[in-house]
Amino acid sequence: MLVCVLGADGYLGWPTALHLSARGHDVVAVDSLIRRRWDRQLGTPNLVPLNNMDARVKRWHAESGRSIDWVKLDLCDNRAVRDLIERYEPDAVVHFAEQRSAPFSMISPERAVETQVNNVAGNLNLLFALRDFAPDCHLVKLGTMGEYGTPNIDIEEGWLEVEHNGRRDRVLFPKLPGSMYHLSKVHDSHNIEFSCRVWGMRATDLNQGVVYGMGTTETDLHPQLQTRFDYDHIWGTALNRFCVQAAIDHPITVYGRGGQTRGFLDIRDTVRCIELAMVNPAERGEFRVFNQFTEQFSVQELAEKVAHARAEHGLSTVIEHAPNPRVEKDEHYYNAKHQHLLDLGLRPHHLQETLIEGVIARVETLRRRIRPELVGASTVDWRGAHQRRRQVAVTGRSALSSNGSAALVGAAGGRRTVAAR
Amino acid sequence: MLVCVLGADGYLGWPTALHLSARGHDVVAVDSLIRRRWDRQLGTPNLVPLNNMDARVKRWHAESGRSIDWVKLDLCDNRAVRDLIERYEPDAVVHFAEQRSAPFSMISPERAVETQVNNVAGNLNLLFALRDFAPDCHLVKLGTMGEYGTPNIDIEEGWLEVEHNGRRDRVLFPKLPGSMYHLSKVHDSHNIEFSCRVWGMRATDLNQGVVYGMGTTETDLHPQLQTRFDYDHIWGTALNRFCVQAAIDHPITVYGRGGQTRGFLDIRDTVRCIELAMVNPAERGEFRVFNQFTEQFSVQELAEKVAHARAEHGLSTVIEHAPNPRVEKDEHYYNAKHQHLLDLGLRPHHLQETLIEGVIARVETLRRRIRPELVGASTVDWRGAHQRRRQVAVTGRSALSSNGSAALVGAAGGRRTVAAR
Secondary structure: OEEEEEOOOOOOHHHHHHHHHHOOOEEEEEEOOHHHHHHHHHOOOOOOOOOOHHHHHHHHHHHHOOOEEEEEOOOOOHHHHHHHHHHHOOOEEEEOOOOOOHHHHOOOHHHHHHHHHHHHHHHHHHHHHHHHHOOOOEEEEEEEHHHOOOOOOOEOOOEEEEEEOOEEEEEEOOOOOOOHHHHHHHHHHHHHHHHHHHHOOEEEEEEEOEEEOOOOOOHHHOHHHOOOOOOOOOOOOHHHHHHHHHHOOOOEEEEOOOOOEEEEEEHHHHHHHHHHHHHOOOOOOOEEEEEEOOEEEEHHHHHHHHHHHHHOOOOOEEEEEEOOOOOOOOOOOOOEOOOHHHHOOOOOOOOOHHHHHHHHHHHHHOHHHOOHHHOOOOOOOOOOHHHHHHHHHHHOOOHHHHHHHHHHOOOOOEEEEEOOO | OEEEEEOOOOOOHHHHHHHHHHOOOEEEEEEOOHHHHHHHHHOOOOOOOOOOHHHHHHHHHHHHOOOEEEEEOOOOOHHHHHHHHHHHOOOEEEEOOOOOOHHHHOOOHHHHHHHHHHHHHHHHHHHHHHHHHOOOOEEEEEEEHHHOOOOOOOEOOOEEEEEEOOEEEEEEOOOOOOOHHHHHHHHHHHHHHHHHHHHOOEEEEEEEOEEEOOOOOOHHHOHHHOOOOOOOOOOOOHHHHHHHHHHOOOOEEEEOOOOOEEEEEEHHHHHHHHHHHHHOOOOOOOEEEEEEOOEEEEHHHHHHHHHHHHHOOOOOEEEEEEOOOOOOOOOOOOOEOOOHHHHOOOOOOOOOHHHHHHHHHHHHHOHHHOOHHHOOOOOOOOOOHHHHHHHHHHHOOOHHHHHHHHHHOOOOOEEEEEOOO
16 A cells, blocks of 8 residues: 655654555655754753654665655645645555644643644645545544543543433544643544545544554664654653663652553554554545553553562662642543454554563663653643743732642652562 | 623624623723635625724714723734733633634635634633633633534533443533534634633633624614624525525525524524623633523524515515535434523523514615625535546546545425415
């Protein structure tokens, strides 16, 4: 199949482009490289030395004999998107090309608007281009499990059968997302569902869990093929960050009590899931949703897994409970379904201590690149305390908001040491 | 109360500003005047001669002795929004300031993106400014009944109690909106719900039905106080358009079979609903949704009401069934709740033939301003046929999409004459 991978410079976009190429598909790798610009703006250099896309694609050809077309393009440029789709008429588009950090989206009003405009407008341009130039193309769109929030009912895969006042319907699963970023994905999902219902397009929305791991079979082929690995408090996610903290003997920072339960998956399963969705496309007019994760853990459980993996080697680990900068429940019901990808043949890599040990060992080889100031708890406060403090300084009248904010702050700090076994 | 009315140059924003002022509130009228620019771009001049905002506010002061502050401001300008909220610290904000035409949003990818970016970014800027400078302010936001679509279950007011696999939760009512515009309001609703849940803000989302009528007690005080009245195929809505069509003996154009059922309300009830919501604010942290309409009709029923009102005067009316440019069901279940505003004291103006006769009579006095080419069925096709035809001309390969489009086209045309009684 001919597939455009949008966001091909990213943590998951790049391994996906390589995996699909290795599996015999014709891959067009597309990215605006904006993430590299954001990293310069925010001072969040990557743990892994990253080659530019030209060098990566050339290296891939040398290693595999396979060609990937590399196109630098911003999805917010409607004309460029239309030209791309008209030129390639892809069988599938895999769309990773969004701002994907929750903390980034909560830094300021400007970053919130930037996130939602970038994600929503880029996705809309893509939908219209597909409608007009490749209406049979299958859109495989990356969403997030965070769209659902933590409802008190089982989380189904995108749709819910409801009975209400004696009548029945199948409705979109209701969402209570947890950040301006997560909201942007909810907006995308609604826009895509519309395109299927009204234009007869075909789409699979992959509500992905938190991904961990440093690479795949393909990225491991050569150092120049490595993908990025984020450990900072803006871009890094739970398990990956914990491994970096452990590697430099920094306490593992768990927000609040750590009861927050989420879906997780190995990066090697991400690339496999994408291909499974792609080669088993949705029907014309179908808006299909898969929950793309393999296991549920609480944040506390993850931290303890890292501590135990280290304990095997006689190392002790401090787990620190930091005040949660996010607003989220840290004790809640959570049971999310994830059957569809298993039905298509996914054989999950379950989280094992050997994986954690492997990541920690590899992080240690990159130790000199770690910036300690980026490793700790996030300074981005969901409640906008920073914005309000600035207001106090300027106007001297925000007692109400400051109190409102303080009242919301959750679990107090606390430290716990897991001894070596 | 001190209230900022955003979108105060609009069909409903202006009468709302006057009504709230007449009721003793201190009103700040805010608008970017973008709608006047859109009218110049699209060639959709208004039926009513409109004064500029300075003249209107001055006239209002002369008629009522009440002052309204007029501020020209674009909600997409984050700094200006923050300055506005910091300066006035309003008790309430009534937010009408959005692109509100479904056909406009479906003209092209550019108009779709413009609609969603304008509405979502403006609303986000407002939410952040309220959080930081007026956290106790009550946001009264105009949504639309069109957010819900036409589900096979009763439509509740924003929230739905569900039982699923033996567990219960109260969830946001699932939405299947019918255009890029309606989608933008769904996005807004999610963003606002987040601001209540995470920042403790208070908001009422008014999912309004289709409004009809030419004015209110206040706008009727003087010709310079009249509000706009849209009759063209981009901005005009069902009943208002039918009255204009009837006034110039144009056939009434019903899309498809006309079984599409929607909620409707009189413009005099709109302004009353806004004040009722405002003086009975939501609690801190509460995301409250009211369905703001008073009666349900099918489009065919509305057309027949116009025909019958004319028949009373011995005039016959042609009802024409045009192919529906929208993609929507024209036979469906529809039962939408609208109790909350009645509970707060709304006493509805139900639709009567005298209202229809009054509108037709007033339209007739403005007859020379009507542009016949704007009166008929819309040329904006939901399926993007125009965009695709351009593709055929350019590339010669859109057979599949053209077929897909043709297959979707609904009811064929047909004419029916309602004889004078």
